[in-house]
Amino acid sequence: MDSELQIFMQFFLSGLAMGSIYALVAMGFVLIYKSTSILNLAQGEFLMFGAYICLSFTLDFKLNFFASFLITMVFSVLLGLVVERLVLRPLIGEPIITVIMVTLALTYVLRGVVIMLWGNDIRQFNIFPQEPIDLWGVKLTQLYLWSMGISLSLLAVFAVFFKYSRTGIFMRAVADHQTAAQSMGISVKKVFAISWCIAAVVSSIGGILVGNIGGVGVELSHIGLKVLPAVIFGGLDSVLGAIIGGLIVGVLEFLSAGYLDPYIPAINEVFPFIILVLVLMIRPYGLFGTEEIERV
Amino acid sequence: MPAGLFHQSYRTDEHVLQTWFVRIWLAAFLALCVAFPFIGSKYMVSTMIEIGIAVIACHGLNILTGFTGQISLGHAAFIGVGAYSCSILNAHGVPFIVALPFGGVMAALIGLIFGIPSLRLRGLYLAMATIAAQFIIEFTIRRWDKLTGGVEGMYVDAGTLGPLRFNDHLHLYFLTLFLAVLATIATKNIVRARSGRAFVAIRDRYLAAEVIGVNLFKYRLMSFAASSFYAGIAGGLMAQYLEVITHESFTISQSIDYLAICIIGGLGQVLGPVFGVAFWFALERTLEWGTTALNTAYPLHITWFVSIKEIVFGVVIILFLVFEPDGLAARWRTIRTYWKLWPFSY
Numbered sequence: 001m002d003s004e005l006q007i008f009m010q011f012f013l014s015g016l017a018m019g020s021i022y023a024l025v026a027m028g029f030v031l032i033y034k035s036t037s038i039l040n041l042a043q044g045e046f047l048m049f050g051a052y053i054c055l056s057f058t059l060d061f062k063l064n065f066f067a068s069f070l071i072t073m074v075f076s077v078l079l080g081l082v083v084e085r086l087v088l089r090p091l092i093g094e095p096i097i098t099v100i101m102v103t104l105a106l107t108y109v110l111r112g113v114v115i116m117l118w119g120n121d122i123r124q125f126n127i128f129p130q131e132p133i134d135l136w137g138v139k140l141t142q143l144y145l146w147s148m149g150i151s152l153s154l155l156a157v158f159a160v161f162f163k164y165s166r167t168g169i170f171m172r173a174v175a176d177h178q179t180a181a182q183s184m185g186i187s188v189k190k191v192f193a194i195s196w197c198i199a200a201v202v203s204s205i206g207g208i209l210v211g212n213i214g215g216v217g218v219e220l221s222h223i224g225l226k227v228l229p230a231v232i233f234g235g236l237d238s239v240l241g242a243i244i245g246g247l248i249v250g251v252l253e254f255l256s257a258g259y260l261d262p263y264i265p266a267i268n269e270v271f272p273f274i275i276l277v278l279v280l281m282i283r284p285y286g287l288f289g290t291e292e293i294e295r296v
Numbered sequence: 297m298p299a300g301l302f303h304q305s306y307r308t309d310e311h312v313l314q315t316w317f318v319r320i321w322l323a324a325f326l327a328l329c330v331a332f333p334f335i336g337s338k339y340m341v342s343t344m345i346e347i348g349i350a351v352i353a354c355h356g357l358n359i360l361t362g363f364t365g366q367i368s369l370g371h372a373a374f375i376g377v378g379a380y381s382c383s384i385l386n387a388h389g390v391p392f393i394v395a396l397p398f399g400g401v402m403a404a405l406i407g408l409i410f411g412i413p414s415l416r417l418r419g420l421y422l423a424m425a426t427i428a429a430q431f432i433i434e435f436t437i438r439r440w441d442k443l444t445g446g447v448e449g450m451y452v453d454a455g456t457l458g459p460l461r462f463n464d465h466l467h468l469y470f471l472t473l474f475l476a477v478l479a480t481i482a483t484k485n486i487v488r489a490r491s492g493r494a495f496v497a498i499r500d501r502y503l504a505a506e507v508i509g510v511n512l513f514k515y516r517l518m519s520f521a522a523s524s525f526y527a528g529i530a531g532g533l534m535a536q537y538l539e540v541i542t543h544e545s546f547t548i549s550q551s552i553d554y555l556a557i558c559i560i561g562g563l564g565q566v567l568g569p570v571f572g573v574a575f576w577f578a579l580e581r582t583l584e585w586g587t588t589a590l591n592t593a594y595p596l597h598i599t600w601f602v603s604i605k606e607i608v609f610g611v612v613i614i615l616f617l618v619f620e621p622d623g624l625a626a627r628w629r630t631i632r633t634y635w636k637l638w639p640f641s642y
Contacts, residue, residue, distance in 0.1 A: 039420055039423075087614055087618070090618050091617065091618060091621070094617075094621050095621070096419075096420075097361070097367055097559065097563065098559065098617050098621045100367070100423075101555065101556060101559045101613070101617055102613075102614055102617050102618075104552050104555070104556065104613075105556070105610045105611075105613035105614045105617065106610065106614070107552075107610070108606050108607070108609050108610030108613070109606070109607050109610035109611060109614070110610075111603075111606055112603040112604065112605070112606030112607035112609075112610060113603070113607060114603075115599060115602065115603040115606070116599065116600055116603035116604065116607070119599055120599065225427065225431075225548065228424055228427060229424075229428070232421065232424045236420060236421070264439070265439065266435075266439065269431070269435060270431050270432050270435040273427075273428040273431045273432055274428070274432060276424065276425075276428050277410075277413065277425060277428045277429075277432075280413050280416075280417055280421060280424065280425055280428075281412075281413050281416070284413075284416040284417045284421060285421070286421075
């Protein structure tokens with residue numbers, strides 16, 4: 001394999017690994033948006049919260065990584081439930097901007113809680129082995145492979161869940177038409193709560209994975225904003241779109257870091273956003289979003 | 297005495313300040329503002345400057361988000377554009393009185409560029425475009441070292457205007473006060489004129505607005521430009537106030553803060569930003585005072601108190617939105633109507 005292609009594959013696969021984590025978090029976004037039409041801007045803080053809990057149980061309480069992972073999931077479900085019940089349910093029917101603002105206020109609270117409990121330092125997990133694996137000449141750390149594997153398999157699990165399970169079908173029904181779903185005897189409240197729980201869980205998992213790659217700190221919450229281009233790429237109301245968008249953003253980020261960095265340093269931080277603006281100009285509803293047809 | 301306000305001609309109906317009561321109170325308030333530096337401490341004057349700058353910035357955001365209904369999460373970036381353009385020009389010898397409006401114009405131009413997608417976007421997708429604007433502008437400020445000083449930031453030369461030198465906070469206070477009052481008057485007049493009605497029509501139902509002949513693209517762009525112009529002016533003042541500007545003064549969290557202020561004050565109300573800013577600063581300074589007091593009492597738990605401040609802040613905003621989603625200005629209006637008609641409220 002010639003080295004030009006090898007370098008490309010290196011960036012491409014790393015991007016794919018990061019992108020699969022983005023896809024996971026983006027799915028959480030889209031789930032909440034689809035069922036409750038709320039854009040949850042506190043997603044990044046959910047992610048940070050999950051990462052910190054897992055880290056704390058693994059390092060401070062010396063628990064098995066797997067055990068603390070499960071505990072984190074329990075905490076995430078609780079977090080999702082509490083937030084939905086206490087903060088967002090009273091606001092059903094309020095203007096959309098109020099609801100967005102509430103999720104922003106949540107970011108203050110969650111960040112405060114995290115700083116209170118764990119302080120400001122960045123800490124490392126060091127769970128996965130560091131040495132890279134040689135994949136047909138492309139060197140990838142195991143961490144990236146694990147992240148990719150875990151996220152992709154989770155995405156597959158959720159795909160099956162939405163397609164075949166009773167709850168998944170309920171959720172799709174509510175997303176499709178709330179009133180109709182309600183009149184068929186589906187509890188919309190329950191579906192809302194489940195959406196928030198799933199969103200909290202997937203973002204915690206995303207947080208744990210990203211935390212493994214770059215260390216756990218308050219900066220983790222920025223992933224929540226980074227995922228936004230991914231969500232928009234795919235269209236706000238398409239789960240498949242979010243996944244593809246996540247992968248595209250991850251790949252774009254790494255490719256731009258690899259090829260454009262010599263010309264404009266650190267371009268990878270904003271490159272997804274530049275592409276986002278362009279995509280929005282050409283396809284205002286994202287690649288897979290529902291186009292609203294307006295007739296007067 | 298009439299139990300209410302009854303106009304007998306269209307002229308009186310169009311007055312901005314409709315009763316003598318309001319006029320007297322407003323005059324008294326302005327007099328207090330002018331006299332404030334002579335009675336308040338230095339710290340209070342600085343706080344008032346910050347408040348004035350925030351009021352100007354929030355008026356801009358209120359035009360865009362409150363009246364036109366376009367959620368913007370990139371307002372701080374436009375403030376940054378204004379701050380840097382004004383300071384760079386000033387450093388190159390352009391007089392402050394030209395540089396400040398130019399900062400506004402520059403911000404408005406950049407705002408126009410990012411407003412162009414609004415031709416096709418709306419709602420949350422447009423909010424995303426503004427987030428993109430925020431990140432792209434912030435990145436440009438951080439990386440264009442030669443122009444902006446990059447990460448290290450940039451020293452701002454004090455602007456002068458006749459006998460006034462704005463590194464003196466007293467002089468800056470009066471400039472800010474003047475511009476904040478001007479901004480409020482301008483907003484009030486934009487809103488009650490043709491353009492403002494077009495904005496509100498677009499916000500309430502843009503299809504209907506288009507049908508009755510409002511040019512959506514033109515007025516959306518206008519709203520973007522006006523909003524960013526205010527932001528640019530606020531930026532120029534902020535640069536004078538801070539004396540050293542870095543990209544850290546113009547991040548997305550500041551953008552979010554401005555949006556929060558507008559919502560707390562009441563979107564789509566001219567007085568909303570004023571109330572919002574007052575409430576915001578009162579809350580922030582009280583919490584800061586509280587945490588400092590606690591810190592000196594228990595120096596071992598500093599991180600605790602810092603985080604308590606953030607938590608209380610977030611909780612107050614959440615409670616606010618749950619119990620008063622229309623903002624302080626709406627509450628003010630109910631109180632005022634109650635007293636205007638008291639004791640015969642029916």
